[in-house]
Amino acid sequence: xxxxxxxxxxxxxxxxxxxxxxxxxxxxxxxxxxxxxxxxxxxxxxxxxxxxxxxxxxxxxxxxxxxxxxxxxxxxxxxxxxxxxxxxxxxxxxxxxxxxxxxxxxxxxxxxxxxxxxxxxxxxxxxxxxxxxxxxxxxxxxxxxxxxxxxxxxxxxxxxxxxxxxxxxxxxxxxxxxxxxxxxxxxxxxxxxxxxx
Numbered sequence: 001x002x003x004x005x006x007x008x009x010x011x012x013x014x015x016x017x018x019x020x021x022x023x024x025x026x027x028x029x030x031x032x033x034x035x036x037x038x039x040x041x042x043x044x045x046x047x048x049x050x051x052x053x054x055x056x057x058x059x060x061x062x063x064x065x066x067x068x069x070x071x072x073x074x075x076x077x078x079x080x081x082x083x084x085x086x087x088x089x090x091x092x093x094x095x096x097x098x099x100x101x102x103x104x105x106x107x108x109x110x111x112x113x114x115x116x117x118x119x120x121x122x123x124x125x126x127x128x129x130x131x132x133x134x135x136x137x138x139x140x141x142x143x144x145x146x147x148x149x150x151x152x153x154x155x156x157x158x159x160x161x162x163x164x165x166x167x168x169x170x171x172x173x174x175x176x177x178x179x180x181x182x183x184x185x186x187x188x189x190x191x192x193x194x195x196x197x
Contacts, residue, residue: 007089007096007099008089008090011081011082011083011086011099011103012086013082014078014085015078015079015083016082017075017078017082018074018075018076018077018079018080018081018082019079021074021075021078021079022072022075022076022079025071025072072114072118073110073111073114073115076107076111076114077108077110077111080103080106080107080109080110081104082103083103083106084102084103084105084106084107085099085100085102085103085104085106086099088102132165132186132189133186134158135156135158135165135183135191136183136184136186137182137183137184138156138182138183139156139180139181139182139183139196140154140155140156140157140183141155141178141179141181142154142167142175142176142178142179142181143155143164143177144177145176145177146167146168146169146174146175146193147174148169148172149172150168151166151167151168151190152166152168152175153165153166153167154167154181154191156191165189165191166189166190166191167181167190167191167192167193168187168190168191168192168193169192169193169194169195170184170185170192170193171194173195175195180195181194181195182196
């Protein structure tokens with residue numbers, strides 16, 4: 001870093017920290033460790049058939065969106081602020097004020113893009129919620145064993161498609177893989193099912 005002044009080092013630090021956070025978050029999402037739970041409402045990157053979560057007022061949705069936006073938005077802002085600020089200041093030989101304005105503008109644009117992406121993803125999940133309500137009364141079978149008092153997976157045929165959902169037994173009993181079931185209730189993004197007789 002010889003030959004760089006304090007402002008250039010600051011820009012590079014912001015870009016490096018923002019870049020590390022962006023890459024770390026992407027790796028965690030790919031590995032599934034950064035499951036963006038929304039108060040038992042599923043994750044944004046997961047099954048679109050799930051529910052965004054929360055109560056009917058939608059307050060949990062906006063809180064979760066804000067948390068996601070702040071995490072992704074902050075790292076994105078820092079990355080773009082640092083990169084553009086450094087390039088404008090170092091390569092273009094612009095002044096401090098111009099580089100700060102350019103970096104801040106680039107950071108703001110990146111946060112705006114991230115917000116639009118999250119808005120789009122939440123709309124996708126909202127439309128998925130309507131489809132999920134159509135599962136009421138649908139029949140299917142247990143895909144992954146539903147343990148006693150726990151959750152498993154079921155394959156349910158509705159709206160002309162076979163879909164996989166998290167499910168729990170309505171009466172808390174264990175249901176092994178292959179058991180025929182019927183959806184009796186929907187709780188959040190979980191189907192409550194009973195054994196077919």
